[in-house]
Amino acid sequence: MIAIDWGGSSLRAYRLDSEGGVLERRRGNEGALACNGRFGRVLGALIGDWDDPLVVMAGMVGARGGWIEVPYVQCPADLGALAAGMLRLDASRESPALAKRTLWCVPGMADRSMPAGDVMRGEETQIAGLVDLLGKGAHTLCLPGTHSKWVQVRDGAIAHLSTAMTGELYALLRSHSILGRGMPEGEPAFDTGAFDAGLACSRDPGGGLLHDLFGVRTALLFGRFQPQALASYLSGMLVGHELQAALAGFAGPVHLVGSETLVERYAHALQERGVGVHRHPEELAATGMFRLARARGLA
Numbered sequence: 389m390i391a392i393d394w395g396g397s398s399l400r401a402y403r404l405d406s407e408g409g410v411l412e413r414r415r416g417n418e419g420a421l422a423c424n425g426r427f428g429r430v431l432g433a434l435i436g437d438w439d440d441p442l443v444v445m446a447g448m449v450g451a452r453g454g455w456i457e458v459p460y461v462q463c464p465a466d467l468g469a470l471a472a473g474m475l476r477l478d479a480s481r482e483s484p485a486l487a488k489r490t491l492w493c494v495p496g497m498a499d500r501s502m503p504a505g506d507v508m509r510g511e512e513t514q515i516a517g518l519v520d521l522l523g524k525g526a527h528t529l530c531l532p533g534t535h536s537k538w539v540q541v542r543d544g545a546i547a548h549l550s551t552a553m554t555g556e557l558y559a560l561l562r563s564h565s566i567l568g569r570g571m572p573e574g575e576p577a578f579d580t581g582a583f584d585a586g587l588a589c590s591r592d593p594g595g596g597l598l599h600d601l602f603g604v605r606t607a608l609l610f611g612r613f614q615p616q617a618l619a620s621y622l623s624g625m626l627v628g629h630e631l632q633a634a635l636a637g638f639a640g641p642v643h644l645v646g647s648e649t650l651v652e653r654y655a656h657a658l659q660e661r662g663v664g665v666h667r668h669p670e671e672l673a674a675t676g677m678f679r680l681a682r683a684r685g686l687a
Contacts, residue, residue, distance in 0.1 A: 389442035389687050390435055391677040394449035395510055396421040397534075399430070402671070403438050406687075408678035410671060412438075420448040420455070427455040428482025436485035442686055443486075444677040446494040447510035450475075460498035460507060466545040467516055470495060471683035494680055499549045506549050510673065511537045514645045517675030518668060519544050522643070529643045530634070532650040534559075538634045552630040558623060567601065570608040571618045579620035580656075582613055586624025587657055590632055597629045627657050635663065646670050 393400040399416030416434045423430055427449065435443070450458040461473040473495035479486040496509035511531045518529070524543050531537040534555035540548040562568045589600050604622050607613050613621055641664035644651045648669075655665045681687040 389444060389678065389681060390438060390440045391674040392431065392435075392443060392445040392447075392449070393510060393513070393673040393677075394420050394445055394447040396448040399434065400673075401434055401438075402674035403435075403440060404674060404678055408675055408682075410674055413671075420451070421453075423455075428479045428486055431479075432483030432485035436483075441489050442681065443489050443491045444474075444494065444681050444686070445477075445491065446513040446673065446677055450493040450496065451509050456493050458493050458495040461495045463497060463499040463501065463549065464542070464545045464547040465497060467519065467679060467683050469545075470497075470512060470516060471680045474680065474684055490686075492681070492684070492686065494677060497546060497549065501548060502550075506551050508537050508539075508549055508551070511539070511645075512546065513674075513676035513680065514668075514670065514672040515539060515541065515546055515676065516679050517672035517677075518643065518645065520679075526640075527643060528638065528640060529645060530654060531645045532654045533646060536630060550634070552634070554626050554630045558626055561601070561604075561622060562619065567604045567618070567622065570605065570615055572616055576616040576619055578653075579613075579617040582617035582620040583624035583653070583656075584660065585613075586621045586626075587628040587660055590625050590628025597625075600625055600629070623653070624657070627654065631657055631661065635661065638663070640664075641666055643668060645672055 389404050391402040391404055397419035399419055401414045402410050403412040405411050414434060418430050449455045456475060456477045458475045461469055474492050477491040477493055479491050494513055496507055497512045499506045522541055527541045529539040536552045536554050538550045539546060604618055607621060608618060642658055643666045644654055645668045651667050658665050
């Protein structure tokens with residue numbers, strides 16, 4: 389089968405063998421938010437020469453405004469509930485490369501246990517790829533990214549989720565605030581010392597995020613850091629405040645799932661607080677889609 393991890397700004401395709409192992413992988417340039425209705429043509433161009441008949445997709449491709457809106461599955465939910473929520477998509481008229489294929493899309497998940505509620509799309513497949521390794525009991529997962537997800541898994545079911553807009557806030561402050569004016573263009577080299585200083589600042593009970601953010605400005609004015617270190621200081625501060633909220637009343641290791649760069653940064657921040665970590669690759673999305681397809685009786 390073919391697994392498609394189609395986020396808002398990214399497109400990844402995995403060709404899998406009969407046991408879910410990755411045979412080939414590809415990346416596309418058009419995320420779901422940039423397709424403007426051309427989903428079939430974009431996907432057909434990416435996988436046209438792969439002859440596998442089953443295609444399973446996940447991510448923003450299944451959101452409102454995506455290719456097909458797949459309703460959210462409510463927490464708590466296990467693999468069986470997620471698989472039951474998958475919807476089939478008829479793309480035979482949209483691209484010759486898809487005419488003889490069967491396309492399915494994975495649902496996202498919703499948590500209404502808090503007043504504001506929370507949702508995720510795409511991350512549930514990474515969790516589905518990990519639950520067998522987690523085993524029984526309660527486990528905490530963090531999937532860092534533009535919108536970092538903190539997920540509680542209990543006895544194989546996704547029980548609770550919470551989102552922190554850490555990555556998006558970092559990008560906005562870098563590009564559209566007074567803080568970014570003191571930083572060089574582009575993403576400078578990571579500065580561990582400045583990142584650690586940001587982590588330490590976030591733990592000061594006398595500050596608070598809104599106050600601490602202006603401290604990035606004064607750090608430059610007072611000569612605490614050179615301009616090229618400010619982005620790392622800001623990153624450490626934001627990640628630190630994210631951890632302050634996520635780890636309240638917490639005990640036990642955190643399972644990190646995502647890109648190597650982000651996982652390493654979050655692992656460092658967690659270990660600075662004495663929290664154990666387990667690292668897992670973002671390719672778990674392909675494993676999860678395979679397991680969901682098998683649970684649905686498709687593979």
